[in-house]
Amino acid sequence: MLASQIAITALFALSLDLILGYAGIVSLGHAAFFGFGAYTAGILSKSGWGEPLTGLVLAAAAAGAVGYATSFVIARFRHLALIMITLGLGVLLHEAANQAHWLTGGADGLQGVRMWPLFGRLPFDLYGYTAYGYSLGVLFLLFLAVRRLTQSPLGLALRGIRENATRMPAIGAPSRAHIRKAYTMAAVIAGAAGALLAQTTETVALDVLSFQRSAELLVMLVLGGAGRLYGGLIGALVFMVARDRFSGINPQYWYFWIGALLVTVVLLLPNGLLGGLGRLLARRERAA
């Protein structure tokens, strides 16, 4: 199950990398879309529709709709104001889900999610093989989509916004429209990641919408290296494995070691593990 959790988290990190690493939009409320996707998939299943793929698409689309609606606010702000707004939106949705006990199960979580077999043939087994293959397959497909986007003219425009948002209008760029598009896509991917979690674990806990989940995602991206596409994947892998190992060694204070890891990486490798690797390779190339 850890492997499928890593794949899902990597997909979630990829979605944040699209807006943070490429467009420079710092978000502390990205779990809102992850959670919205998770609850949508879970509620669909509980309502009698347990087909995984259509459930995934519908959940991603629902998260994307929320992303599109909020993008009009997001695109107007930068820096600290943006961080506060994303944080506020995340907290709002978390509390709304907590209040809507009749729909979400509130703090008890959404129970009774039952998924139909994948492609009508592969049931979600106890060992998690189907869950892993399914999560990995979705991660692979969406990774290819995000890679294409980052290599496209829109990807270049997003990098332009990250580099100098105030210059963009002076070359005729509708920056806000670009941001809205990227933010909506990131919400779709985060929603897909949330849906995967709900479908593969057959439960939705309230913490899918928590601030901690958003903050941890940021930590993963910083660890791996933002704006490098693979940074989110590497960061998610390192974070999840470290959490698994540290909590095994010290179940009560494992977060201490995550903090130590984060501080060490930021001090020694300010552009994350991939940034450090890139610098090392460049140095070797120069020396050769």
Place this chain on the structure above:
Amino acid sequence: MTAALSTRGLGKSFGSLVVAEGIDLTLPRGERYALIGPNGAGKTTLINLMTGVFPPDRGRIFLGDDEITTLAPETRVKRGLVRTFQINTLFPHLTALEAVTLAVCERRGVANVFWRRLPTFRDAIDEAQQVLVSLRLGDSGRRLTRELAYGQQRLLEIALALATRPSVLLLDEPAAGVPREESAELFDVIDGLSEDLTVLFIEHDMSLVFRFARRIIVMVGGQILMEGPPEEVAADPRVRDVYLGGARHA
């Protein structure tokens, strides 16, 4: 003949401070104008008003026959009114070619395409390269903007503007910070721009102004003091007063 850019009674105040008042300006198509005046005269403010960075409190702005007073800055750029900045305002971690390609893609309306890889837009990249070559930056296209020499960065500012194919180009001190010998070269490049293009530049170096401008606008205290050909401006006692300290200005 229709003016390329004109303003009628343009005014702007920040609180009680009036930074522009009653500005009536008419720039004919293809003309080369210099905008001069002492520090604080309101030259950059005027460019900011015309390009939509600040909304004017009073007055109207026309690009050709079309009123653009309330349009967003990016919409004005798409209509053909483009500016450069006094301080380099570039994309440090994009290469020069990427930056200009971005401007070309925006003009062509393909910058929102996300399903096709950028290298498949070969004609946009070629056009960006041509713009760089025309500004003597052809060999620097693959270098990151932050690694370019300062003078090259000033040229890249102009390249970004030209990539949008403007009809009116407003240059805010294009040679600011550039050594004197290089600034003449930079103005040679500006002088060689298409004759269809209307250019208005702010410049403090009077030798460059009198060499490259066909007409000069003098601003003092947020208002236009006079406008005319270089010899007329040079001979005007009011202008002499301004530059020799005889006039009071904000």
